Amino acid sequence: MNGRKIAASLAFVMAATAVSPMITEASSSFDLRKKVVGISGIMNTGNLNLSVTRGEFASMLVNASSYRSTAGKTSNTSVFADVPRNHEYAAQIRIAAEQGWMNGYLGGNFKPDDSITLQEGVKGVLGLLGYANSDFTGDQTGSRLSKYHFLELDENLNKEALEVLNKEDCINLFYNLLKTDTKSGTMFGKSLNCELTSDGEIDPFSMVDNSIKGPKIAKSSSRLKSILPFKLSDANIYLDGEPVNNSSNAIDVSLESEDGVLVYYHTISKTVWLYTIGNENENGRSAVFGEITNVVYDSADLMTPGAIILDDGNTYELTSTEMKFAFSSYGDLRVGDTVNLVYTLSVDQEGNETRTVIDYIE
Structure with a gap:
């Protein structure tokens, strides 16, 4: 069977499943923040109350960066005495240290299992935004925290500098990062296909629509x-x-x-x-396998089909240009062919059912 490119409508409804409920308030709900960060691939968003280790945070930084596709499972070299080459986060720790996003400790250790603190996390995300040590004078830690507050990276975060971050804190921190402009003036999240809605929040649909x-x-x-x-x-x-x-x-x-x-x-x-396949859901997507017994054309347009009928006796409406073409005389599907359909089911107030095709596999 030949796989078809997913229809835009299916991408939309899948995104809706993954990120609902959507909201319109000026400040996004945590549920939306969690979904956006999850879709971005920066971190696993389960177990929100667990504290985050330095090794895990190094991985988050790399996943949010342009190095995400090049970081392997192991590192070519052992940069820190307590991070062997085969450590779970060896490659990410090496990259985070080389880029200046995170520091090691005296004695050549990184302490990957220690919990990450807010001030350490702030150094990392400011590094991703393009800020270096030379951008801060005097008390570097205090200057970074001032920049963190100025850029509103602290939205929905209520932690002091030395407090430990848990996964909920990191979701808020990285969501705020995605919305923030880099030092050069470009929204950081654009590198991860993020776009802002009219109320200034990240539109999750833009992140998954074509992928x-x-x-x-x-x-x-x-x-x-x-x-x-x-x-x-x-x-x-x-x-x-x-x-x-x-x-x-x-x-x-x-x-x-x-x-x-x-x-x-x-x-x-x-x-x-x-x-x-064969399980019909009124409130979601459904799939069915069957033989095409009829292709229904509109009397006003004998070249463009409006629906097909399968051997289960049901009629499946064709509303998108892609689906109409696929089942027309120009497409590859004919009466007698078997097909897997993905469709939506709607029922009106009088109980009439409408099945609309949104994708298929021959």
Whole structure:
């Protein structure tokens, strides 16, 4: 089967699933902040109350930087005595130290398992914004904290300089970083496809619209794992529109269904959307496998189809140009072909059902 490029409408509804509820207040809710930072791939956004180690924070800094794609699992050299080459964050710690975002300690140690403090975190994010030691005079720590407050990197953060940061604090810090202009005057988040809404908050839809991959079909756990470019155990998973644990038995049940599941994924945020083929959801996306028994044309336009009918007897509306073309005489699909459809189901007040195709696999 040939995978189709995802339709823009599907990207939009997936983004809505990942980031809802959206808000319009001038100051964004923490839920939105959490989703934006998660989509950015900067950090895992679970276990909010856990304190963040220096090693973890080095990883966050690198994930937010242009070095994110070059940092390997191991470092070529052991920069610090307590960070061996095969340490989980060896490469990230080396980069953070080389770029001046973080410092080591006397004796050649980094103390990767110690908790990160606010003043250490501030040095790191200001470094990402392009500020160097030479930009601060006198008390460097105090000057950096003043800049941190001036740039409003402290929004929704209420910590003193030596207090330890937890994951919730880091979500707020990195969200604020994404909105802040660099020293050269460009919004930092633009490098991660961030755009601001009219109320000055980050629009999460702009971050995922063109980077969702799929659809693919999986009928076993091994097939699902082979599709994904990241570990399933690290993924945020939505099954038929609902969030599920990545070890949920519901995933195995869906994979064992007769026609399997359709798979979409977003690499940066490690998010996976699974749709059980044959399972219809009124409030989300659904998938169906069947044979095309009829292509319905509008009497006013005999070249452009308006719907198709499958062997389940249901009519599936074609509203987008891409879907109309695919099922027209110019496309590759014909009556008698089998197809997997991704569609939405709506029901009006009189109980009439409308199924609208948003993607397919031949």
